[in-house]
Amino acid sequence: MSASIRDVIRERRTIRTFNNDPIEKEAIIQLLDDASWAPNHKLRQPWRLVMFYGKGNESLSEQMKNLSKQVSDEGAAKKIGKMAEKFSQSQANIIITVPKDENEMKQEEDFSAVSAFIQNFLLLAWEQEIGVLWKTGKLIHQPGFRKIAGIKEDEAIVGVLMLGKFDDVPAPKPREAIIEKLRLIEA
Numbered sequence: 262m263s264a265s266i267r268d269v270i271r272e273r274r275t276i277r278t279f280n281n282d283p284i285e286k287e288a289i290i291q292l293l294d295d296a297s298w299a300p301n302h303k304l305r306q307p308w309r310l311v312m313f314y315g316k317g318n319e320s321l322s323e324q325m326k327n328l329s330k331q332v333s334d335e336g337a338a339k340k341i342g343k344m345a346e347k348f349s350q351s352q353a354n355i356i357i358t359v360p361k362d363e364n365e366m367k368q369e370e371d372f373s374a375v376s377a378f379i380q381n382f383l384l385l386a387w388e389q390e391i392g393v394l395w396k397t398g399k400l401i402h403q404p405g406f407r408k409i410a411g412i413k414e415d416e417a418i419v420g421v422l423m424l425g426k427f428d429d430v431p432a433p434k435p436r437e438a439i440i441e442k443l444r445l446i447e448a
């Protein structure tokens with residue numbers, strides 16, 4: 262019997278250490294297609310994707326290594342070098358972007374829709390025993406990284422999804438009981 266959605270939601274973990282088992286490109290594309298059934302306002306479907314896979318992944322890693330040599334800030338250079346290494350250890354790296362919009366309301370809606378898309382994807386991947394790390398931080402604001410990925414100024418990066426098979430599942434980080442966050446109004 263397949264796991265319930267409840268189980269998948271509760272058991273999914275962020276995976277940061279991948280093994281070398283391959284994942285078929287077509288399987289990833291199918292998961293992305295399924296994820297696109299996420300709710301989105303006015304059916305704008307605001308998710309945009311750049312996927313590095315196979316030799317593309319090697320090229321990304323290589324370009325990141327070069328970038329780390331060009332960055333003058335020593336700390337930043339070290340981090341970029343580390344990411345270059347990480348990108349070569351995953352089976353695919355998917356950069357998810359959203360079009361920028363001067364209309365703040367539209368921008369918020371679209372960012373929310375892309376987050377729903379990503380969560381769909383994380384759960385669908387978990388169901389197929391594919392681990393994902395949703396990476397953000399300074400990396401996604403690094404101009405050199407944007408250039409490597411060919412992301413234009415009119416798009417914001419929501420995250421980089423690093424995918425791979427895995428041997429170990431990290432221990433869960435328990436959540437606070439929702440009652441702590443809930444203001445219930447009954448009358």
Ligand SMILES: Cc1cc2nc3c(=O)[nH]c(=O)nc-3n(C[C@H](O)[C@H](O)[C@H](O)COP(=O)(O)O)c2cc1C
Pocket residue numbers: 273274275276277394395396397398420434
């Ligand atoms: C918007 C967002 C950004 C994240 N960025 C990072 C990141 O840059 N590096 C990282 O290791 N994990 C990142 N994570 C993963 C969280 O750290 C992770 O979800 C959290 O520790 C809870 O663990 P779990 O996903 O296994 O339940 C991010 C998650 C979200 C939703």
